[in-house]
Amino acid sequence: MSTVEEDSDTVTVETVNSVTLTQDTEGNLILHCPQNEADEVDSEDSTEPPHKRLCLSSEDDQSIDDSTPCISVVALPLSENDQSFEVTMTATTEVADDEITEGTVTQIQILQNEQLDEISSLGNEEVSAVSQAWFTTKEDKDSLTNKGHKWKQGMWSKEEIDILMSNIERYLKARGIKDATEIIFEMSKDERKDFYRTIAWGLNRPLFAVYRRVLRMYDDRNHVGKYTPEEIEKLKELRIKHGNDWATIGAALGRSASSVKDRCRLMKDTCNTGKWTEEEEKRLAEVVHELTSTEPGDTVTQGVSWAAVAERVGTRSEKQCRSKWLNYLNWKQSGGTEWTKEDEISLIVRIAELDVADENDINWDLLAEGWSSVRSPQWLRSKWWTIKRQIANHKDVSFPVLIKGLKQLHENQKNNPALVENKSGSGVANSSSNSSVQHVQIRVARLEENTALSPSPMTALQIPVQITHVSSTDSPAATVDSETITLNSGTLQTFEILPSFHLQPTGTPGTYLLQTGSSQGLPLTLTASPTVTLTATAPASPEQIIVHALSPEHLLNTSDNVTVQCHTPRVIIQTVATEDITSSISQAELTVDSDIQSADFPEPPDALEADTFPDEIHQPKMTVEPSFNDAHVSKFSDRNSTELMNSVMVRTEEGISDTDLKQEEESPSDLASAYGTEDLESPIEEQVDQTTIDDETILIVPSPHGFIQASDVIDSVLPLTTLTDPILQHHREESNIIGSSLCSPVSEDSKDVEDLVNCH
DNA sequence: ATTCCAGGTAAGGGTAATTCTAGCTT
DNA sequence: TAAGCTAGAATTACCCTTACCTGGAA
Secondary structure, eight states: OEEEOOSOSSOOEEESSOOEEEEOTTSOEEEEEOHHHHTTTSOTTOOSOOOEEEEEEOSSHHIIIIIOOOEEEEEEESSSSOOOEEEEEEESSOOOTTHHHHSOOEEEEEEETTBOOOOOOOHHHHHHHHHTOOOOSHHHHHHHHHTTOOOOOSSOOHHHHHHHHHHHHHHHHHHTOSOHHIIIIISOTTTTTTHHHHHTTTOOSOHHHHHHHHHHHHOTTSSOOSOOHHHHHHHHHHHHHHTTOHHHHHHHHTSOHHHHHHHHHHOOTTOOOSSOOHHHHHHHHHHHHHHHTOOTTOOOOSSOOHHHHHHHHOSSOHHHHHHHIIIIIHHHHTTOOOOOHHHHHHHHHHHHHHTOSSGGGOOHHHHHTTOTTOOOHHHHHHHHHHHHTTBTTGGGSOHHHHHHHHHHHHHHHHHOHHHHHHHHTSSOTTSSOSGGGOSEEEEEEEEEEEOSSTTOOEEEEEEEEEEEEOOTTTOTTTTOOOOEEEEOOTTEEEEEESSOOEEEEOSSTTEEEEEOTTSOEEEEEOOSOTTOOOOOOOOSOSSOOEEOOOOHHHHTTOSOSSOEEOBTTBEEEEOOOSSSTTOSOOOOOEEEEOOOOOOOSOOOOGGGGSSSSOTTOOOOOOOOOOOOOOTTOOOGGGTTSTTOOSOOOOOOOOOOOTGGGOOOOOOHHHHHHHHHHTTOSOHHHHOOEEEEETTEEEEEEOOTTSSOOHHHHHHHHSOGGGOOOHHHHHHHHHHOOGGGOOOOOOOTTOOOHHHHHHTO
């Protein structure tokens, strides 16, 4: 148990596990509990789902009850296996920027499986010690290491970037500053005092790493792209003139200093390009062995000074030398064997067996050991990268899901070579190539539900993972896939689906633009009571959005009737009805429509194009259309009636070309008959593989169309047996609605959300 | 004068994405 | 033989850490 006391005499945020606690722009507190730390207290053999409740209590009776009269809590198990989870608390009163440090005493305790476990903790103090310390020297680091501190290194995860962006947003908002670049590039050190320290909060990285990251993110001379031949020429001249004064050279070229520095590293006048000659290879090998004091045949993958090697080789740059050695020469010299399809499957299995929650946790050195066809750990990692990219949306699914999907995919191919052959469309099915399994998508949707617990913690239920083939070689409409999932469950209050988007008001009441990371906006229409409007807020992350649609009576008391919040890795769209949120069975419905449709949506305003997310955050788009009704609403088909109370529709689109946007219109009745009959042509291709792994179901759905149409998979997308929520199952048994109320996708031109509403 | 703080610079190891190309099939 | 295709090689823009530096404040 640890107590985190901020620099305040009044506030204590106390946790009983090691959690990262952040606060978004709306004052929502986001806690993240890493798996390894949770494991300290969770029995290893526990098979209980990691449902945890967040318990708020106050040492000061005034604190929560008075100042934050309504707090909704969302507990999100990140996967069915790990014990990590995220908790989001939404206080309906505005929480000021500094309230965490200046407010009242709040105790946060994490309860698991309805038992209050006293959980030992590494605590936030340690996190703070790292992220609040500006240390770059070896002594500083040794000192912290000796005190038992650990911090994250390597590539920043999306989650970290989300936290950072959220912190920056909050900092800007609190100070009324519009553009972070004002602070970063224009203010003096004194003026921006504490900026970096503030935005580093919740990040387990050295302050210096945060600083570098922020500079890169906001430097518009970064991410400029490929150097033109003219730029290269100019760069050469500037290099002669200014030497290693990268800042000056960069300024002259309109590039960042590190960019021009990196580019210069690649261009040596003496460098050859293209295929290595035997002489060059021989020289490289000799130099590497000489500089590392190794013998020919020894495996050398680390501890090589490539700059020194390149210097000695003479005709190649350090990058070229490293790449050649690690990806070919060392393996060839030490008698490596060819990489096979079996190796590929083995790699997936081995990675799965590692049971790591994050790809960054994979020890590639260890994985590459004693594997003759692996050229180097670095090469193996790049191999994994190519395997991973067989999944078109690999960036949008969690790592465990990705692994499961790949495993299932390969097993399916192994058991059904015909599928491989058909999908590849060529005679290369027996080769070790990956071509046959490219253009696969994994779809994950998760449902959540309010329970009777106050103040409304969520328990999760899940929609199966779906993998759909969308081979672009098979069809000009290849990137178009579609399916519609309709759930008709009275208890559903929360819908969660990948990937993500961003809400922006359009100026038209009740209509919002939904913006994806790639700056494409689409309208969001709230088909609900006129008194319910959406308030879009800056998301804490582009990955996850929570929409809280509070009841009309609550709306009278607050301007924030809907809260949008994001955090990785999934999108959540949630309505919270203030009345009877404990109702176990109501008639709420939820429609998920990931259909791809041609866009006759209005162009997004220019304002939406600008800088909503950093360049490096890109998400594909998909259509998401959850609709939530509370107990006042009995049927989805009634949604256009005035009975609708809380109904939210959200849609966005896949990034598809104009030609991809030509999809045949299907009426609901067409669809209903279609998926019952017309696709039953090929026994092989009709095969739907469904495997339940833990609580998650993965479907592999080959399609005769080369892509998934609504008619292909609807029946499989949501088999009744895959819903794991007991309440929902109970409801299903009662009504048997889910299977019978599958909603069709709507017309190709997305007449708009009204059509979707009325499609029943 | 010294130490600390809050950056700042350069070097270099690395990753991930794209482009090129040799070799294969049609 | 040419065209098309693909896997693997090569390239490169960008990322991250490390080590050392700087100028002002304490």
